[in-house]
Amino acid sequence: MKRSLLSLRAAVVLSLGMVGGAGAGTLSLLAGHPTADSALCALAGAGAVITFLDRVIAADRETAPERAVPGPDGSEQSRRHV
Numbered sequence: 001m002k003r004s005l006l007s008l009r010a011a012v013v014l015s016l017g018m019v020g021g022a023g024a025g026t027l028s029l030l031a032g033h034p035t036a037d038s039a040l041c042a043l044a045g046a047g048a049v050i051t052f053l054d055r056v057i058a059a060d061r062e063t064a065p066e067r068a069v070p071g072p073d074g075s076e077q078s079r080r081h082v
Contacts, residue, residue: 009057009059012053012057013050013053013054013057014050016049016053017046017047017049017050017053018046019049020045020046020048020049021042021043021044021045021046021047021049022042022046023045024041024042024044024045024046025038025039025041025042025045026038026042028041028042
């Protein structure tokens, strides 16, 4: 079976991060900032978008960490984070 290099979630997060970074760099360049400043702005924008989307887009249920939740009788039960 042929495995993919990246999961679908990782590909979406990275792709949208690059789009966001390119947009931030382009707007910075159009505002009249030097190219080096615009490149740094693009890198910072991409990092911010990737970090944001990584937290917002839900992970796969198989890889989600387990957490303890109180059961009906007060004892803690282990349950996958949904």
